[in-house]
Amino acid sequence: MSRTTPPRPVDIASIFPELAPLARQAVRLHPRAGRPTVHDSSVGGPLLWPANEVWPACTKEHYNHKLPVSLDDVRQMRALLEAAWLRPREPREDLLDPDQRAYLDKLKAGHPAHTEPNALLPVAQLYLRDIPGLSGPEGSDLLQVLWCPLDHDEALPAAHLVWRNAASVGTLLTDPPEPADVEHYGDYVPEPCVLHPEVVTEYPAPLELPKELADRLHNWGEEQEEESEEGPGGAYYQYELSVAPGWKVGGWGPWSFRDPSPMHCRSCNTPYKPLFTVDSGEWDGGSGSWIPLEDREEPSGPTGLRRPSDPPMVQIGRGYNMQIYVCPTSFDHPHLEVMQ
Template identity: 55%
Template sequence: MTRTTLPRPVDIAAVFPELAPLARTTTRLHPRPGTPTPQESSVGGPLLWPIDDPWPFCEDPHLHVAPLTTLADVRLKRDTLTAAWKRPRHPGVNLLTPEEDAIIKRIQAGHSWTDEPIAMIPVAQLYARDIPDLHPPLGCDLLQVLWCPFDHPEEELPKAKLVWRSFSTATALLSNPPQPVAVQSGDYIPEPCVVHPEQVIEYPALSDLDEALREQIKAWQAREKTIADAGNFAYSFGLSVAPGWKVGGWTSFSFRDAEPAICPCGTQMQPLLRIDSTEWDGGSGSWIPIEDQALNRNPDLSYTPPWEPVMVTIGRAYTMQIYTCPASVDHPPVAWMQ
């Protein structure tokens, strides 16, 4: 199924022509639970990984949290709760059976800390043929993103690794990649999702505009919006930066001050991939794809709401933005919680 974003409620570049030259395209990934293969673009799916290519492990310091869990237990907990939510419920009857309750309590008890190297896990696999805003280096047509499923001291985020490759050179494939001996929590374990790429136009967040234009937009919002359509006329939520997982485009900041990401070489880095805790929220309803609007209005009673298909949570439902240096693919990426 495709995913289709409605045209913006207002052509903001017609209202403010100064925005027109600042327009950028971004590719919304629209990840939804499925069974992707290594030959497909995906979020949290299997990677097209050559058998002779060493699998990445993280040996960096991790923030100590307790208790730990395992990848298998995260999957088991989700499966158990998903099955429980699907059953008919009656007043006064527990959601979980005694057997299920014992499983959840065992998982919640967790595991003790480990200092072993942690095998990284797949986060995204993006083929250039599917993602128009993915601009791979010469000779490459596939981006693979992995991370260590633990917070790291620098940004209190998982440590990400980017791998660029040519899919035609991956012939003999690794079928059973290493699994981490432990993970911090289920927050950093993406559900396997197929993607439905869609290219849309974005404009800079208010924080990226010069002060004069920023104040003009704020004044226009105050004049135009009503209680009924406040979200549609809110530049930050309905007219500038799209929510959800996406490639390229503009970024937005929430709890941290807006600032450019600068590579140690002095070059301003560019947004590559945004990992979002939700596909939309109460303030960004105009971005809900046409195909998901009925489900959003009438979400079924399920363990996972439709706006959290990947089941990844960054901080307090923030985003993780990965930046790369346009000067060289060899310069390390930067990841910020925003």
């Protein structure tokens, strides 16, 4: 099923013409639970990977605030909780019985961190044919995003980007290595999802606008709240009219709890541009107008462990975003990861 973002409640560029030249195209990916193959664009799905190409591993320093767990531990924890949430229960009946609780505690106990390189985990696979506006190095038609599912600098997983030509892959790697260590809560393990790409228009977050314009937008939002007696007030533009939530390609950065800082390529000093955003959810209580039309009807039964707004089950920080920026001068230059 395709996903359709409703029109914005207000055509903000007609009210504030200064915003019109700042409009950018973003592609909301709308990941939803599915069974993608190596020939599909996906989140958390298998990668089209050559059998004769070494699978990448992380050799960077990890910041383990709690003991890591295994990938299998995460899968078993999720399976246990999924079954528990889906089964019928009597009022006030515990979610887990004592044996299940003890088993879950055992899975969550973790293990000492391994010292050898940690195999990377597939995060996303994007065929350029599916993502309007996405382009890579000459001859490439596929972007693959992997990461080490442990905390690194800025309490983020360390991402690895691969651009390739799908037709040149040849014999496929069918049993890729898996990481020995995963972040304690499994927050960086995406569940397999198929994608429903959709182009939307974005405008800069208030923190990226001149202060005078940002102040006028804030005051305008408060006026709208006074007239309607509801809404987010001064944050109306921030939540509903500027940057789309959710996993996406391109667009603007979702700056909110931290100020934007100059971000320039370490190789050539060119300003970075946004490439790919990982989000902890596609909507929340403050961004209801972004809920796709197809997802507005309340589920008729139990939804299981997955929240309808977060099918990949990825959590960045306390519900934030991880945005990957790239250098527009060269795809060979290092990328940048930022929590926003």
